Amino acid sequence: MTSRRSFLGAAGGLFAAAGTSIGAHAASKQAVAGTEAFFGPHQAGIVTPQQSHCYLAAFDLTTEKRDDVINLLVAWTDAANRLSEGRTALPLGTDLQVPAPDAADVMGLPPARLTVTFGFGPGLFIKDGKDRYGLATARPPELADLPRFNGDQLIAAKTGGDLCIQACADDPQVAFHAVRELARLSYDSAELRWAQTGFTSNPPDGSTPRNLMGFKDGTQRPADIEKSVWVGADGPAWMRGGSYMVVRRIRMALEHWDRTKVSFQEETMGRHKYSGAPLGLKGEFEPLGLDRTDKDENPVIAENAHVRLGNAAENGSADMLRRGYSYNDGANFVAERWPPWRQGMEYDAGLLFICFQADPRTAFVKLFGKMAKFDMLNQFTTHTGSGLFACPCGIQSGEYIGQRLFEKT
């Protein structure tokens, strides 16, 4: 992998600073090992093979001016492309008497397959009834506010946002650095609303990773990515080849989960814990066989089992691409909302659920609307944060992210 260090020349020297070699590197356009291209027909970070770390941040726009938003997106586009290539967000320059335009905390680290994915929340189009940027009529019907779901305990400070940045990389510092540098470019027009780190630990043998509950869950991919994930010709031009992202911060009651019988965990999930096979079967990748019954003619996989309710075909829902991360924010005081109604210090850990789909109304909203009511797993999960964002189509060099929205509206 190419190291950022090389962009700055050899270390040392009183004014070694200053990235004099950055210009030369910038001229080179060929792909660098360990990088993911920022430009392309789709935004990176959606069907990109999942990186090990994520830093997701939502912003509120504070400016009233449409041009400020455009200027921010122009600046974000350029910086995101540079960062994806393993460069600093802006050229460092040689003047030490000004703040550096890049914190340089990832100097020496590889690009780590960084992807930066931008999303537009409902508040970009209309907020508190106000059409701040003349975009209200362009709000896609797919970007309908999420309903309140059964059991939601959303924390305002971890929910919503006018804009969203999902930074994913195979290094936690590289992912955070990207958001930090982009946030700096927004100081005059937006402010950070919430942020969340995530990670996933992939077994070296390529087998399915396990979530913090110890199960292989939510890693199946839609059969038809093209149809399930990407907005097609019926969408507005700026969203064709884009996707809608739903984010849910889902706390898991791990202490409670760990005290339940394995057999009950398996009934709840509808899968065997260790093999990952559908209940009663042997192989992880066997079809769920949801119509199988036992000798008493009860379904082998219960009506309210997680895998049954999460199965799109079974529930007349459109499919979606799950791309979630585990999160781990230490511990805090919690009163559980299910028996045994334990109160005390518990892990603030669980799932940073992220999914992409062509239409959330017929995918996540439909699927989770039913799960929120019936899923046995709800005894162990609480949704504490939420976001819905329209991720515009990918762009080519010279364009800025969302350009077609602003040009046509």
Next chain:
Amino acid sequence: MTSRRSFLGAAGGLFAAAGTSIGAHAASKQAVAGTEAFFGPHQAGIVTPQQSHCYLAAFDLTTEKRDDVINLLVAWTDAANRLSEGRTALPLGTDLQVPAPDAADVMGLPPARLTVTFGFGPGLFIKDGKDRYGLATARPPELADLPRFNGDQLIAAKTGGDLCIQACADDPQVAFHAVRELARLSYDSAELRWAQTGFTSNPPDGSTPRNLMGFKDGTQRPADIEKSVWVGADGPAWMRGGSYMVVRRIRMALEHWDRTKVSFQEETMGRHKYSGAPLGLKGEFEPLGLDRTDKDENPVIAENAHVRLGNAAENGSADMLRRGYSYNDGANFVAERWPPWRQGMEYDAGLLFICFQADPRTAFVKLFGKMAKFDMLNQFTTHTGSGLFACPCGIQSGEYIGQRLFEKT
């Protein structure tokens, strides 16, 4: 690296579960690639080459019985050794009608050089004036309560603890899993008080990692590890070969830092940002040269520069081994305590400072007592959490951690 998956045999099968092959593996005592030995003259996780991730947890003892504490330490010792070898905390067994004794969320992941380091806080010896376990007279003078330092803004829920577990691994899920499994063994005798994740991103070329401020700081090692880190013959038997750990959760005002001139950042640190060299010098590893003056006879490295105040020899302090991690807990609302007194959403990110020393009174407490008053860097840092723990000497198989404390007292 050996995968945990192999301990469970091939995946699949209704009762594939159950780790029937664990016994065989347990019999093998040779070192496994990617593992760090739990047993030895010193506890692991102190001079062990630093892993990329950390999960640090502090516990309050809830039991009044000395035997409960001993039983907990016996159980922790056995489980920590198993986990360090890449095994489950306890044998999984084959009974699915009981809770599994291991969450199995790291099944398939390598041991990832897991180390588990145990520490005893002041509350083990005496708490609220009460000698719960007959250990009050055994409290070492080195384990004196930390004083209140200038600028401390400690959050009770991130401070203190009767017992501490530092789990470090090259995988965040493996580190968390270790604490989670050990915590389960404590349900009847202790409860989680606080927990904190940490990470460090090491450049692949082996160069010094940078902290979130973009500087190479705090990674120098003491000249004499033996003398600086380990308790010697003058300490109590259970601490000979052990060390005292100080933990500080230090929030960095990164938004503020990012807006300051590079030259000011360099004056504050006493080092050049990009090269890492002491101010005015060229090489990262050149001696600080603290007596150098400029043409006006002012010190090149200011009296209140971070590196000068952090230098043990310069301050008549004993040296210590720093083994800190960056932390990143998203963002929350903060009122900064220095100009420009900004209020708003800011990153809750910074340094999970961890250091080990033979005597905190003459090392961390002495050094930081002065830094807390004078260090220019204080404008950008706030200590929000704190802990002090006696980490007993290492043990051999058949002993339990801290055994010599309980046997002699």
